[in-house]
């Protein structure tokens with residue numbers, strides 16, 4: 001899809017397209033608090049994220065959330081979720097894989113292509129992968145992808161590699177093969193295979209090449225991905241490829257930078273007192289901004305982001 005300001009965004013044909021007033025990215029206290037405000041104000045609100053990955057759910061016993069003297073983190077998270085649903089917000093359990101944050105904002109997830117008037121980024125600090133492959137960040141959107149369904153069709157008939165060692169990664173690898181990509185599976189996990197025997201069997205039966213116990217040393221290219229350098233027992237080699245699909249936790253910072261979101265020290269999104277980022281209609285809240293790094297501060301920042309998203313949507317729709 002080519003946008004009128006000259007940026008193209010890769011939206012695969014199999015993704016469900018949705019439009020919403022507000023998209024909150026993150027199912028932790030920041031994203032959910034923002035959604036409570038926007039949904040209660042009558043705005044169409046979608047929340048994207050994986051609740052199992054919120055830091056809140058990992059807190060064993062929470063004793064500093066005002067009004068609730070003692071509660072398990074998972075139970076408090078459930079209360080936040082129920083509260084958003086009371087006002088009609090819709091939660092989609094998936095991950096954002098790319099976005100273009102102009103007007104409108106176009107967000108790609110593993111399941112949908114979402115167009116939103118305002119966006120609240122509340123992705124926390126917990127899940128993003130910190131150790132990137134050298135070269136990975138430079139080629140996001142130019143041959144480095146995190147989503148088979150979104151970008152696989154772009155590489156039909158071309159040489160690609162898939163890196164990842166989980167059942168989800170193996171399923172994504174099979175999706176690429178089904179889409180007609182010439183895919184090689186690179187296993188770079190020193191702890192060995194973590195994929196179910198059935199999936200491994202299926203991959204072997206399809207004669208998908210597998211490179212085991214490899215260290216991925218670099219993704220190379222000029223303007224886009226051209227090759228990948230790997231090392232294993234057989235030594236170091238450079239494979240000519242058109243794309244690298246990294247099926248591991250998605251590192252958010254390169255995606256934010258690519259979308260033009262201003263990042264400050266400690267890889268935190270810079271916001272003003274309205275939780276507004278440098279991009280119009282794009283707000284950020286919670287740990288991703290390195291605020292108080294607490295549940296109550298994340299929820300408070302989410303509430304401020306939600307209130308300002310409401311004003312922004314009203315002005316846009318005038």
Ligand SMILES: Cc1cc2nc3c(=O)[nH]c(=O)nc-3n(C[C@H](O)[C@H](O)[C@H](O)COP(=O)(O)OP(=O)(O)OC[C@H]3O[C@@H](n4cnc5c(N)ncnc54)[C@H](O)[C@@H]3O)c2cc1C
Pocket residue numbers: 025026027028029030031048049050051053054055056057058059060061062063064094095096097122123124125126127128250252285286287288292293294295296298
């Ligand atoms: C073990 C532990 C104990 C803690 N105890 C306390 C305590 O007692 N009191 C206290 O106040 N604080 C505590 N904290 C800190 C608190 O949990 C966090 O400050 C708070 O959860 C931050 O909220 P958040 O919404 O910013 O991020 P999180 O709650 O971390 O939520 C981030 C969300 O972003 C989503 N996300 C990330 N990447 C993507 C993507 N690509 N696409 C879509 N969604 C994405 C995740 O799925 C997740 O839903 C604790 C933290 C931990 C780890």
